[in-house]
Amino acid sequence: MRIVVQRASKGRVLVDEQVTGEIGxxxxxxxxVTHEDTEKDADYLAEKIMGLRIFEDAGGKMNLSLLDVEGAILSVSQFTLYGDCRKGRRPNFMEAARPEQANRLYEYFNEKLRSLGARVETGVFGAMMDVELVNDGPVTLLLDSKKNF
Incomplete structure (x- = not known):
């Protein structure tokens, strides 16, 4: 699994001009999600994300977790994270998992985050979405379960 983590002051997802998920x-x-991903990958990344200390404390140091600041998560499925642009000009998405596998693991991942104490809002799997966010910092991290095990 690959996840782009963006620290945000707010975010929301719209599908057909209707808000499906919104956070502060x-x-x-x-x-x-890619073909070889399992629940083990989702568990690892959910626990990693919930433990990330990338919010600033009173001294201005990134020392606080999502739970420490009582933040929320806006989780958006993004098969294009597995786009391969090495050849030609059009990305190849062969490494992205098939929709039924990806959706199952995406939903499992969101439930794991909830079980760890997060409030999780989502987009709509497979839909054309407008994703809005105000990146706070900006702070953006790339996590990949295959590179971190």
């Missing part, structure tokens, strides 16, 4: 302070996550 927290994380906007772009979540990609």
């Amino acid at each position: 302070r927290g994380f906007v996550l772009l979540v990609g």
Whole structure:
């Protein structure tokens, strides 16, 4: 799994001009799933994200977690994180998991985050979405379960 973690002061997702998920302070996550990913990958990344200390404390140091600041998560499925642009000019998405596998693991990941104490809002899997966010910092991190095990 690949996840782009963006520290945000606010974010929301619209589908057909209707808000499907909205948060204030927290994380906007772009979540990609590949063929070999399992629940172990989702568990690892959910626990990593919930433990990330990337919010500033009173001294201005990144020392606080999402739970410490009572933040929320906006989780958005993003198969294009597995786009391969090495050849030609049009990305190849062969490394992205098939929709049924990706959706199952994406939903599992969101439930894992909830079980760890996060309030999780989402987009709509497979839909054309407008994702809005105000990146706080900016702070953006790329997590990949295959590179971190």
